[in-house]
Amino acid sequence: MSVQRQGRKVAIVGVGYSDVGRNTGLSERHHAAQAAVRALEDAGLQAKDIDGASTWGGDAVDFGWMIGFDDLRWSLNVGVAPAFITPAYHAAQAVAMGHADTVMAFRIMMQQPPSAALASGAAMLGEPSMVDAQFRWPYGNFSPVQWAGLLMNRYMHETGATEEHFARFAEVQRSYAQRNPDALLRDPLSAEDYLAKPYVTKPLRVLDCDYPCDSGSAVIFTTEERARDLRQPMVLVEASALSAIRDMNFELLPDMVRTSPKHCGDLLWSRTDLRPENVSTAHLYDGFSIITLQWLEGLGLCEPGGAAQFVMDGETRLGGKVPTNTDGGAINVGRRHGANFCIEAVRQLRGQCGDRQVAGADVSVWANAVGMFSGAMLLTKG
Amino acid sequence: MDTPLPPAPPDDPLTTFFWEAARRHELHIQRCQSCGTYIHMPRPICRNCQSFDLAGEQVSGRATLYSWTQTYKPFHPYFVERVPYVIATVTLVEQPGLQFMCNLIGIDQANVDAEARMGMDLEVTFQDLGDGYVVPQFKPVGVVL
Ligand SMILES: [Zn+2]
Numbered sequence: 001m002s003v004q005r006q007g008r009k010v011a012i013v014g015v016g017y018s019d020v021g022r023n024t025g026l027s028e029r030h031h032a033a034q035a036a037v038r039a040l041e042d043a044g045l046q047a048k049d050i051d052g053a054s055t056w057g058g059d060a061v062d063f064g065w066m067i068g069f070d071d072l073r074w075s076l077n078v079g080v081a082p083a084f085i086t087p088a089y090h091a092a093q094a095v096a097m098g099h100a101d102t103v104m105a106f107r108i109m110m111q112q113p114p115s116a117a118l119a120s121g122a123a124m125l126g127e128p129s130m131v132d133a134q135f136r137w138p139y140g141n142f143s144p145v146q147w148a149g150l151l152m153n154r155y156m157h158e159t160g161a162t163e164e165h166f167a168r169f170a171e172v173q174r175s176y177a178q179r180n181p182d183a184l185l186r187d188p189l190s191a192e193d194y195l196a197k198p199y200v201t202k203p204l205r206v207l208d209c210d211y212p213c214d215s216g217s218a219v220i221f222t223t224e225e226r227a228r229d230l231r232q233p234m235v236l237v238e239a240s241a242l243s244a245i246r247d248m249n250f251e252l253l254p255d256m257v258r259t260s261p262k263h264c265g266d267l268l269w270s271r272t273d274l275r276p277e278n279v280s281t282a283h284l285y286d287g288f289s290i291i292t293l294q295w296l297e298g299l300g301l302c303e304p305g306g307a308a309q310f311v312m313d314g315e316t317r318l319g320g321k322v323p324t325n326t327d328g329g330a331i332n333v334g335r336r337h338g339a340n341f342c343i344e345a346v347r348q349l350r351g352q353c354g355d356r357q358v359a360g361a362d363v364s365v366w367a368n369a370v371g372m373f374s375g376a377m378l379l380t381k382g
Numbered sequence: 383m384d385t386p387l388p389p390a391p392p393d394d395p396l397t398t399f400f401w402e403a404a405r406r407h408e409l410h411i412q413r414c415q416s417c418g419t420y421i422h423m424p425r426p427i428c429r430n431c432q433s434f435d436l437a438g439e440q441v442s443g444r445a446t447l448y449s450w451t452q453t454y455k456p457f458h459p460y461f462v463e464r465v466p467y468v469i470a471t472v473t474l475v476e477q478p479g480l481q482f483m484c485n486l487i488g489i490d491q492a493n494v495d496a497e498a499r500m501g502m503d504l505e506v507t508f509q510d511l512g513d514g515y516v517v518p519q520f521k522p523v524g525v526v527l
Contacts, residue, residue: 118456118457118458119456119457119459119462120459121386124458131392131396133389134389134391134397135422136483137458138388138515138517139483139484139517140388140456140458140485142457142458143457145455146453146469149451149469150449150451150469150470151449152451153449153450154448154449157449157500199452200454200455201451201453201454201455201469202451202454202466202494203451204451251471251483252423252471252482252483253481254479254481256449256471
């Protein structure tokens with residue numbers, strides 16, 4: 001049974017980024033305002049056309065008032081959740097159910113403190129539950145990069161993937177970034193360059209991590225009916241899903257390599273008649289590179305345990321079976337916390353991706369997070 | 383040494399048993415007194431039978447290595463002089479999937495790939511960080527620190 005099919009058909013009509021960069025000096029509100037204005041311009045909408053807002057980062061009501069939205073009929077501030085998919089999923093649901101007609105979903109993310117500040121004690125990484133942190137901190141386990149190291153190592157043990165597979169992954173992503181003017185990292189990168197970098201937490205290297213930055217992203221959802229009158233080629237929400245399979249202690253899952261993305265993928269495909277083989281482009285979270293591999297498998301885009309070889313075989317490149325992370329991924333475009341995958345999927349379906357356009361793209365999937373929780377959305381060309 | 387210790391456990395009645403046991407060099411894990419399920423990290427309710435009758439119980443201290451990562455970058459002053467170190471998740475033998483996070487110690491950091499083998503047998507040991515802050519750790523069975 002499809003949740004979304006119970007309501008109105010939803011379209012994505014506008015997308016926008018702020019001036020994303022390293023330590024921009026711009027406030028959270030400033031990033032939200034820039035992203036919103038660009039998404040409105042992209043859609044051909046006025047601020048007063050927006051009657052719903054959701055965000056992770058800042059406050060949706062504060063943003064709406066500041067930018068000059070209509071009186072909001074619906075709003076939501078998201079806490080710790082599977083990245084941008086959460087405000088996006090609920091925005092689409094709000095439109096589908098008629099709680100609002102045109103909703104802007106935000107992800108505003110400010111750059112985290114540098115590691116030198118952490119090592120000196122001048123700063124600490126955020127921690128959602130002090131009560132549980134007592135079982136992590138004495139062991140020097142402070143950062144998500146460390147659960148990612150545990151996951152990556154276990155994945156390599158179970159599948160036979162090697163550091164060379166991850167080197168290829170980094171090289172493929174960078175080759176896309178070189179075709180994307182929005183990417184922050186665009187210098188040529190070889191597999192050898194990747195392997196020459198030191199470990200952050202073995203087997204994981206710095207080029208397995210998304211690139212810290214300040215970013216603002218905004219995406220506008222409205223009805224298919226309203227979308228027909230707007231500026232851009234039609235992009236429709238076909239299906240979406242959220243999954244949560246345990247609390248925030250991802251490291252303690254007894255099976256780290258088969259987690260929420262599999263559950264989420266099964267839910268997603270149960271809500272559509274489309275199948276994994278229909279997917280033209282995939283836009284899969286790469287907060288750490290292992291996460292993209294988890295999604296390739298969780299969504300059934302390759303064989304279980306086969307994602308590393310799928311990448312090695314070039315199947316995620318342009319011309320491969322499933323061109324993946326065609327914007328270069330957050331490893332190269334910077335940490336936009338999932339929103340870049342939505343926005344790039346929309347641009348692929350509109351045919352606006354220039355040198356990196358996948359010819360004839362008509363079905364795109366984007367997905368966020370891993371482990372304890374995740375979310376995915378399937379989009380189609382209207 | 384004037385670097386601060388890692389943040390101390392909060393004053394939390396739910397987890398006091400764990401830290402008190404560690405100071406006696408015993409590993410205690412929360413267990414449901416109704417259905418026998420072990421629960422880590424401690425919670426106010428049993429997720430198997432929804433009983434609130436929970437208590438810390440001593441476990442054997444035997445485990446197998448599930449995964450590890452060797453951290454090179456310090457995220458806190460205490461660890462600046464201690465990198466690289468190995469973070470591990472281990473499966474306690476008392477119950478399938480009963481995962482516990484710790485450091486894997488008693489191995490050669492320079493030879494971690496050969497010495498930290500997935501599935502290897504481990505046993506608990508105890509490390510005094512200072513000021514009575516004692517933490518359970520795991521090491522390969524038979525290794526003398
Ligand atoms: Zn119970």
